Amino acid sequence: xxxxxxxxxxxxxxLVMVSGLLSVAGAATAAPLRVQIMxxxxxxxxxxxxxxxxxxxxxxxxxxxxxIANGPQANSALVSKSVDVIMNMPDNMILLKHRxxxxxxxxxxxxxxxxxxxxxxxxxxxxxxxxxxxxxRIKGKTIGVYGLGSxxxxxxxxxxxxxxxxxxxxxxAAMGGPAASxxxxxxxxxxxxxxxxxxxxxxxxxGIGEFVLDCSDPVAQxxxxxxxxxxxxxxxxxxxxxxxxxxxxxKKFVRTHRKxxxxxxxxxxxxxxxxxxxxxxxxxxxxxPDAYYADVADRAAAFFGTRVRLSALDAIQQxxxxxxxxxxxxxxxxxxxxAVID
Numbered sequence: 534x535x536x537x538x539x540x541x542x543x544x545x546x547x548l549v550m551v552s553g554l555l556s557v558a559g560a561a562t563a564a565p566l567r568v569q570i571m572x573x574x575x576x577x578x579x580x581x582x583x584x585x586x587x588x589x590x591x592x593x594x595x596x597x598x599x600x601i602a603n604g605p606q607a608n609s610a611l612v613s614k615s616v617d618v619i620m621n622m623p624d625n626m627i628l629l630k631h632r633x634x635x636x637x638x639x640x641x642x643x644x645x646x647x648x649x650x651x652x653x654x655x656x657x658x659x660x661x662x663x664x665x666x667x668x669x670r671i672k673g674k675t676i677g678v679y680g681l682g683s684x685x686x687x688x689x690x691x692x693x694x695x696x697x698x699x700x701x702x703x704x705x706a707a708m709g710g711p712a713a714s715x716x717x718x719x720x721x722x723x724x725x726x727x728x729x730x731x732x733x734x735x736x737x738x739x740g741i742g743e744f745v746l747d748c749s750d751p752v753a754q755x756x757x758x759x760x761x762x763x764x765x766x767x768x769x770x771x772x773x774x775x776x777x778x779x780x781x782x783x784k785k786f787v788r789t790h791r792k793x794x795x796x797x798x799x800x801x802x803x804x805x806x807x808x809x810x811x812x813x814x815x816x817x818x819x820x821x822p823d824a825y826y827a828d829v830a831d832r833a834a835a836f837f838g839t840r841v842r843l844s845a846l847d848a849i850q851q852x853x854x855x856x857x858x859x860x861x862x863x864x865x866x867x868x869x870x871x872a873v874i875d
Contacts, residue, residue: 565597569619622684635773644838646763650746663754668696674724677708685727765845
């Protein structure tokens with residue numbers, strides 16, 4: 534007959550075994566981390582790479598990609614809890630915060646302003662000049678933005694205001710995203726589009742258009758609030774409630790994106806990086822598509838970054854005050870996760 538001590542030890546061992554099995558089962562059935570991407574948009578590059586190259590999996594994350602086309606729609610999904618992490622511009626998130634939703638930046642995504650003015654061939658807007666010269670001649674032209682009220686729309690309105698161009702003189706058209714932007718320039722439905730770097734490089738290689746304004750170029754002399762805000766122009770956000778409930782998952786997410794960033798910067802990964810760009814970005818009707826992807830890779834290395842600057846968020850908030858979209862500024866310290874604040 535077993536002694537009480539032996540029975541206790543056997544019972545304890547069984548309990549430990551059952552607990553271990555339950556832990557394994559729980560890990561296997563853990564809910565995936567739902568992360569938003571903008572389909573076909575290079576701004577979502579790190580999530581594409583994280584899933585395609587197994588970065589998330591190696592870090593122990595089960596990431597479910599959710600396709601959402603623009604910032605306002607992503608905000609709605611975050612508020613409704615149909616997505617856990619979104620990639621967005623801080624202006625959209627600051628507006629959400631002023632409406633009482635505690636949003637938190639967990640890792641940066643871009644260190645230059647993400648949008649450019651791209652003109653169709655033959656339009657004749659000046660290139661290589663300051664933004665005032667460009668905006669003074671953009672009046673009455675059809676300007677494509679992702680959506681009215683979106684960050685692209687806000688960008689062109691802010692440039693116009695700083696250049697003393699009346700908002701009523703801007704003829705803005707919602708185009709939905711990069712594919713529609715390029716198509717609109719080809720068809721002549723758009724004179725100018727506000728779009729990401731890959732679209733501008735594509736239309737240049739296709740011979741149907743060119744960059745007309747790049748705020749990362751000192752020649753453009755873009756307004757200070759745009760240039761400073763561009764230093765964290767895109768970031769990944771979640772809610773404070775989700776962050777508090779899932780700090781380990783968020784730490785893994787940040788760690789993964791820093792590893793992706795290091796991978797992109799490593800010259801030994803250049804060929805693999807270009808091959809991944811080919812999966813993400815279409816290159817129709819190009820005589821030399823490899824040259825296009827090489828140019829995108831070169832620009833991406835300078836454009837992307839994981840730093841989060843509170844000063845950039847403050848500048849973006851001030852621009853919203855000046856545009857009248859919010860009444861006054863508020864402290865944004867709690868809008869950046871302390872683990873990544875710069």
